Amino acid sequence: MRSDTERNRARIIKAASRLAAKHGNAIRMQDVAEKAEVSTATAYRHFGSVDDALAEFRFGVGETLREFSIARDEHGLDLLEVVSARWIELVMKHGRAMVHTRSDEGYLKRLRSGATYLTVQADALERPIREAVAEAGIDDPGDLGLFFWNALFDPREIFDLHQTVGLTADEMAPRLVRTLLGALRGWAPAT
Structure with a gap:
C-alpha cells in the first residue's frame, strides 16, 4: 500500500474512533472524513461504513493485546490475570470507541464466522484461558471460555465497574478472572 494511502487509512480509523468515543453511534462517514481531513469518497474507498472503520480500530486494539499475550512468560492463572489486566488498561485508554462497536449477531457466531476484530482477541486469550482452566481443574471449555470472558x-x-x-x-x-473461573465451573456438565 502506498504511504499516502496508508496514512489516509490510519487517519480515518483514528477519526472514527475519536468521534465514536465522543458522540457514540450518531456519526456519519462524512463526519469521519471531515475529521480525518480527507474527502468522503476517500473515506468510502477505505471503509464501507463507520462500523467497518471502528471494527478496524478494535482489531488494532486486539493486535496490541495479542502481541502482549504472546510475549508473556507467565503461565496458568497468572497469565490470564496479567493478560486480562492489560485488556482493562487498553479499554480504559481506548474503550470509549469500542463501546459503540455492536452487532445484531452474538459473540460466538461472529467469532466462528471469522470476524477479525474478535479472532485477534481470541488469539490473545486462547492460551491464557486454556492454561488457567487446566490449573483450576476445569475441563477445557473451548470457545465458550472466550464467550464468558467476553x-x-x-x-x-469495565467502564460500569470503574x-x-x-x-x-x-x-x-483478579475479581473478573475469579468470576470467569466460577462461571466455567458452573457451566460444566453435572457429573
Whole structure:
C-alpha cells in the first residue's frame, strides 16, 4: 500500500474512533472524513461504513493485546490475570470507541464466522484461558471460555465497574478472572 494511502487509512480509523468515543453511534462517514481531513469518497474507498472503520480500530486494539499475550512468560492463572489486566488498561485508554462497536449477531457466531476484530482477541486469550482452566481443574471449555470472558470483560462492563462501583483497573482483573473461573465451573456438565 502506498504511504499516502496508508496514512489516509490510519487517519480515518483514528477519526472514527475519536468521534465514536465522543458522540457514540450518531456519526456519519462524512463526519469521519471531515475529521480525518480527507474527502468522503476517500473515506468510502477505505471503509464501507463507520462500523467497518471502528471494527478496524478494535482489531488494532486486539493486535496490541495479542502481541502482549504472546510475549508473556507467565503461565496458568497468572497469565490470564496479567493478560486480562492489560485488556482493562487498553479499554480504559481506548474503550470509549469500542463501546459503540455492536452487532445484531452474538459473540460466538461472529467469532466462528471469522470476524477479525474478535479472532485477534481470541488469539490473545486462547492460551491464557486454556492454561488457567487446566490449573483450576476445569475441563477445557473451548470457545465458550472466550464467550464468558467476553461477557465479563466487555468495555461497557469495565467502564460500569470503574465508574459506578469505583473499582480500579488493578482491582478488576483478579475479581473478573475469579468470576470467569466460577462461571466455567458452573457451566460444566453435572457429573
